[in-house]
Amino acid sequence: MNLEVDLGIKISNPFILASGILDENGYTIKKILESGAGAAVTKSIGMEERRGYEPPVVYENDPVFINAIGLSNPGIDNFGEEIKIALAAKKPVIGSVFGKTVEEFSLIARKMEQYGASAVELNLSCPHVNGYGMEIGSDPDLVNEIVSEVKSKINIPVYSKLSPNTSDIVEEAKAAEKSDALVLINTVKAMAIDIKAKKPVLSNIYGGMSGKAIKPVGIRYVYEIKRELNKKIIGVGGIENINDAVEYMMAGASAVQIGTVVYKYGKNIFNKMNNDLVNYMIDNNIDNIDELTGVALK
Ligand SMILES: Cc1cc2nc3c(=O)[nH]c(=O)nc-3n(C[C@H](O)[C@H](O)[C@H](O)COP(=O)(O)O)c2cc1C
Structure with missing residues (x-):
């Protein structure tokens, strides 16, 4: 039975820690890798x-x-020291990068490579300096420029993490086509109001929604982009159990990232996912994890 996935680098199983969850510190990343994650993405790091x-x-x-x-x-x-500590787990560490300009993305990606990161993930959901109130992902020319520049400067794989908060995610995906894989999706813009206090709950008013409520949104984007572009996709958004992960793979993902649920079940979720995947593959006569990718596509 083969659980290994090829994302430009080989990962031993398809379950990756998502950016922003217990991953600003090398020791916690290392622990999660030792608890069964195939790879881990760091917190997004800026200048x-x-x-x-x-x-x-x-x-x-x-x-x-x-x-x-x-x-x-x-x-x-x-951040170099944190990457070094995490790499002691002898599994891939993917450096998440955010910047305000093409130059910032390029410089941070190069430093990630120098520090030993196995791949970089470009977080294209951060605010666009010139386009007030807009995310970088909403500007296809800028996305294209960032991806081309970073690809030309480093030798490790480049993944682009797309935002569902743009008017046209297919355009955004096409603009990021030079990436080695697309990561779908980042959080969905949302808010909540405290009705007793009669004001927004979050200090920033708006936030990003994650967790199981966004899974159908993520599935739809993975499916749609796989159908349009046939690129390698890493699915993320609301995965809590093996059925959720299989659903993402059937929609077109080659691997998946796991975020919010780690707060709920702890790092042992990764070992559980691996055990449940093996049982799923035995029950369904699947020898190679690749066989699942995109089977639901019509
Ligand atoms: C607390 C928190 C912090 C996050 N920080 C980042 C970040 O720094 N960079 C990034 O690309 N995504 C970040 N995300 C988004 C996650 O990586 C992921 O795309 C999203 O949460 C959907 O997956 P999930 O439902 O499994 O959490 C963050 C999510 C959460 C909940």
């Missing part, structure tokens, strides 16, 4: 240290989870 927004930064009312952390991170120059 400089950022503290993020004031609390409250999270709203939780199962199945709804909304966060507005504000891309808090230690800055790329302080």
